Amino acid sequence: xxxxxxxxVTAAHRLDNVRYAIRDLAVIAEEVARKGHKxxxxxxxxxxxxxxxxxxxxxxxxxxxxKDGKNGYAPSQGVAVALDAIRAEAVRKGxxxxxxxxxxNGVSETVDVCLTALLNPGDNLLTPSPDYPLYxxxxxxxxxxxxxxxxxxxDGWQPDLIDVHKKIGPxxxxxxxxxxxxPTGAVCTRRMIEAIAELARRNNLVIFADEIYDKLILDDxxxxxxxxxxxxxxxxxxxxxxxxxxxxxxxxxxGIVSGxxxxxxxxxxxxxxxxxxxxxANHPEQYAIPAALEGPQDHLPEVLNKLRARRDLTxxxxxxxxxxxxxxPRGAFYAFPRIDIPEGDDxxxxxxxxxxxxxxxxxxxxxxxxxxxHFRIVFLPNEETLQKAYSGIADFMRTRYK
Ligand code: PLP
Numbered sequence: 450x451x452x453x454x455x456x457x458v459t460a461a462h463r464l465d466n467v468r469y470a471i472r473d474l475a476v477i478a479e480e481v482a483r484k485g486h487k488x489x490x491x492x493x494x495x496x497x498x499x500x501x502x503x504x505x506x507x508x509x510x511x512x513x514x515x516k517d518g519k520n521g522y523a524p525s526q527g528v529a530v531a532l533d534a535i536r537a538e539a540v541r542k543g544x545x546x547x548x549x550x551x552x553x554n555g556v557s558e559t560v561d562v563c564l565t566a567l568l569n570p571g572d573n574l575l576t577p578s579p580d581y582p583l584y585x586x587x588x589x590x591x592x593x594x595x596x597x598x599x600x601x602x603x604d605g606w607q608p609d610l611i612d613v614h615k616k617i618g619p620x621x622x623x624x625x626x627x628x629x630x631x632p633t634g635a636v637c638t639r640r641m642i643e644a645i646a647e648l649a650r651r652n653n654l655v656i657f658a659d660e661i662y663d664k665l666i667l668d669d670x671x672x673x674x675x676x677x678x679x680x681x682x683x684x685x686x687x688x689x690x691x692x693x694x695x696x697x698x699x700x701x702x703x704g705i706v707s708g709x710x711x712x713x714x715x716x717x718x719x720x721x722x723x724x725x726x727x728x729x730a731n732h733p734e735q736y737a738i739p740a741a742l743e744g745p746q747d748h749l750p751e752v753l754n755k756l757r758a759r760r761d762l763t764x765x766x767x768x769x770x771x772x773x774x775x776x777x778p779r780g781a782f783y784a785f786p787r788i789d790i791p792e793g794d795d796x797x798x799x800x801x802x803x804x805x806x807x808x809x810x811x812x813x814x815x816x817x818x819x820x821x822x823h824f825r826i827v828f829l830p831n832e833e834t835l836q837k838a839y840s841g842i843a844d845f846m847r848t849r850y851k
Contacts, residue, residue, distance in 0.1 A: 466589040477799065478808045489838040491826050492808040494631065494782060496695050499829045500755070503696045504748045510740035511699070514733035523732040525725040527552030527703070534739035535688075539705045542663070543677030544686065549706040549717040552730045552738070556661050556689045556702035561587050562727075563685050563704060566719040567622055567655060568593050574657075575616055575624040577608065579785065579815035579823070581631045581659070596621060599818060602787065606635035606776050610644050617648070623655035624648075626675060629662040632815050632825040633785045634760075634778020636670045639678075646679035655716070656684040661702070662781040664693040664749060667757050670779055676707045683708035683716065690734075692781070694741040695748065699734040756782055759828040759835055766839040772846055784826040785812065790850055794822040800849070805841035 478488050490498065497503070519528075526532065527550070535550045553559040564587050568574060576584045578597035585595055598616050599609040613624070626645060628637040637645075649656050656675055663672045676684035689702030706717045760777070763784050767775035775786035790797055798811040812823030828835060 463590055463592055467586045474798070474802070474808065474810055474814070477802060481802060481806060486806045488802075489805075489807045489830070489834055489841065491828070491830065491835075491838055492810050494692070494827050494829065495697050496692070496752075496782075496829055497697065500831055501695050501752060501829070502748075504694065504741070504745070506744050507690075507694060507696065507737040507740045510736045510744075511733050514736035519733045519736060521732065523552075523729040523735060525727075525729050526550075526721065527730060528732070528735045531703075531735040531738035534742045535703050535705060538688070538742045539676075539686070539707070542660075542674045542686070544674055544680070544684075544705060544707050545677070546680035546707045546709070547705055548708065548710055548713050549720070551704050551720065551724055552735055553702045553704065553724075554730045555691060555697075555700040556659065556687045557583055558700075558727075558730070559685075559687050559689075559702045559704045560584065560657070560659075562720055562723045563657060563687075564588065564593075565591060566716060566723055572620045572622045573618065574622055575613060575654070577625060577627060577630070579632055579812060579817040580625070581627055582815060584625055585816060595816075597816060598624075600630070600633060600635070602776060602818075602821075605779075606630060606633035606785070607638060607641050608645060610641070610648070613645065613648060617652050617654070621652065621654065623657060625657045625659065627659040628675075629660075629665060629672065629780025630783075631662070631781055632783045632810075632812075633776065634667075634781050634783045635776070636666060636668075636672060636780040637675075639671070639673050642673050642675050642678050646675055646682055649682050650679065654682075656682060658684055658686040660686055661689050662692050663688065664746075665753070665756065665782065666780050667753065667760055668779050672780070676705065680707065681709055683713045690737060690741055693749075694737070695752070696734075696737065696741075699737065700731055701734050701738065702730075703738070755831075756828070759830070759832065760784070762832055762835055763826060763828045763839075766835075766843070770839075770843050770846070772850060778828075782827060782829050784828060785815075785823050786826065788822050788824065788846075790822055790846070794824055797822070798824055801842060801845050805845050807838045807841045807845075809842075
């Protein structure tokens with residue numbers, strides 16, 4: 450038989466626009482580190498890279514589950530004790546019209562499943578700009594055109610309601626609301642939550658409420674669940690152990706479907722069908738869910754104290770540094786300063802990494818408003834590391850943009 454000519458195996462076209470700047474940048478950082486430079490990592494939102502530890506009692510719960518033989522496949526929806534704990538958490542969040550709950554491998558999988566179960570070719574979904582890039586990556590994978598609404602920097606990064614309204618078309622099926630927000634650190638006001646709920650109600654939109662940071666509120670704001678404000682509107686609320694409970698490596702997230710029972714029935718069944726097709730979420734780690742949600746919450750005051758001090762340091766630096774301005778973050782552990790520079794923020798970020806070994810992520814990686822330049826800071830490192838990084842950034846800007 451004549452040998453066939455070997456052909457390059459190329460990635461599918463649907464991946465052409467799939468990007469995840471946060472991890473893409475880590476590849477360059479690894480190269481710099483290999484050359485012997487110490488990276489100041491302000492790029493990845495993993496508390497375990499810094500002085501934060503998973504609470505011991507939730508580790509114990511997983512360990513016990515493993516020893517008790519919970520090592521086979523779990524039910525596709527999740528183990529009963531975890532589902533009960535999530536339902537109880539929904540009640541604490543004020544969500545009264547829960548129709549279904551399920552456990553996934555991180556909120557990342559919840560997002561994938563929920564978007565896949567909803568959207569048909571030609572539909573669209575409103576996502577914030579700037580956004581957490583997982584949403585656009587999944588929409589690109591599904592071949593769904595992006596339909597972004599602006600977060601208004603002049604209004605503390607609250608959603609721009611006029612823009613949301615303008616972007617709703619006949620094929621708009623839903624809206625993503627990330628609260629507290631990544632990358633801006635904004636916490637939505639009650640007025641905003643109510644206004645978005647009303648827009649969703651009037652336009653038959655499903656709301657995807659990403660509340661993975663709901664316990665990381667730095668000031669006196671109340672984190673309001675949109676599902677609590679709008680019990681009649683179809684909402685999927687996302688939560689997980691990665692951030693509030695400092696266990697991102699366990700890959701545990703969940704979804705809470707709420708709204709009118711008849712209205713969400715078929716969609717919730719669609720989600721369950723997909724959950725069955727992927728078998729189950731990590732099994733022993735699910736036993737950490739009741740331990741986390743119903744056990745001691747002692748780690749939270751300490752986490753919040755550290756984050757407040759680091760946020761304040763970040764703001765002190767940004768207000769005293771030329772060409773930098775920053776809306777003060779009020780939740781999560783991200784800041785999204787604006788920079789006034791004569792080149793793209795992607796160039797800024799790359800050069801900063803190469804010259805000062807400070808790793809931040811460019812605003813363009815979060816689909817920011819065209820014509821603006823930003824970068825995202827993760828303020829999880831301790832004060833000494835942050836101080837070093839901020840001096841490095843100020844130094845870099847002084848010499849590069851005289
Ligand atoms: N949603 C937001 C807004 C996030 O910032 C993240 C992670 O950084 C995720 C979802 C994904 O979380 P998980 O670790 O549960 O997949």
